[in-house]
Amino acid sequence: MNYHVEVKKDLCISSAKCVSDAPKIFKFDQDELAEPVSETTQEQLAVLIRLARNCPGEAITIYDENGSAISLE
Template identity: 40%
Template structure:
């Protein structure tokens, strides 16, 4: 069985660029205020969601392993 992730978007940081929606249309959506939301806050690990998080111009997306809470993105430095 693959990893499960908790996906969070900091809407105080999100600028509504929609990069996440174009990169992972099944993973993110924009609301009426053009703020990003994960379609499912708990989801199977996905390369498209990771690409969306990595490409977010303001790094508003955080991904953690659901079971352990270990940070997937952004990486601990």
């Protein structure tokens, strides 16, 4: 199963936590805001959930292949 990751640009504070901890999942765009590099696999999901939980701007949302947001609980 693949997951779609969304970074809400208005909430991203460019802390670089996601980019430095998971450069295969996130990169900086031209405005120095995080953006996902590609779809995320099941194997990357645990890392992605941890990053979303620890995002200081609460800017990361993860969606399953049906478009439903994944719970971070």
